[in-house]
Amino acid sequence: MLAPASLPVPEYIELAVGARVMAVKNDGGGRWVNGSLGTVTGFSEDGANVLFDRKREEHLVSPVAWEKVRQQWNETTKRIEPRSSPPTGRFRSSTPGR
Numbered sequence: 001m002l003a004p005a006s007l008p009v010p011e012y013i014e015l016a017v018g019a020r021v022m023a024v025k026n027d028g029g030g031r032w033v034n035g036s037l038g039t040v041t042g043f044s045e046d047g048a049n050v051l052f053d054r055k056r057e058e059h060l061v062s063p064v065a066w067e068k069v070r071q072q073w074n075e076t077t078k079r080i081e082p083r084s085s086p087p088t089g090r091f092r093s094s095t096p097g098r
Contacts, residue, residue, distance in 0.1 A: 015040050021050060025066070031059050 004011055009024055023036040031052075032038070038052040047062035070083040 015043075015048060017042060021048075023052075023061075025064055027059075031055075031057070 015021070017040055019040045021038055021040060023032045023034055023038075026033045036052050036054060038050040040048050041051050041058060042049040044060065047060050049058055050061050051058045071080050072083050073079075074081045
């Protein structure tokens with residue numbers, strides 16, 4: 001479990017239709033990226049519906065999980081890569097109303 005100060009988002013937030021939100025993680029399907037802005041348009045058991053500003057598309061944003069991993073610079077590939085050790089912490093956002 002991550003310490004509250006290490007969480008990628010506040011532990012608890014309350015949203016309402018019309019709330020302005022910002023994505024804090026890239027979508028695996030490329031529908032939004034970290035930093036994308038949008039407006040909450042509704043809720044379901046599976047998450048919040050968000051109308052994103054840039055593409056003017058509405059998407060269901062479901063809870064996601066993060067793993068905090070140690071990283072290191074690989075001089076050969078010139079890339080930052082995760083170390084082979086296990087994650088140092090995990091965080092999972094919750095669904096609305098839970």
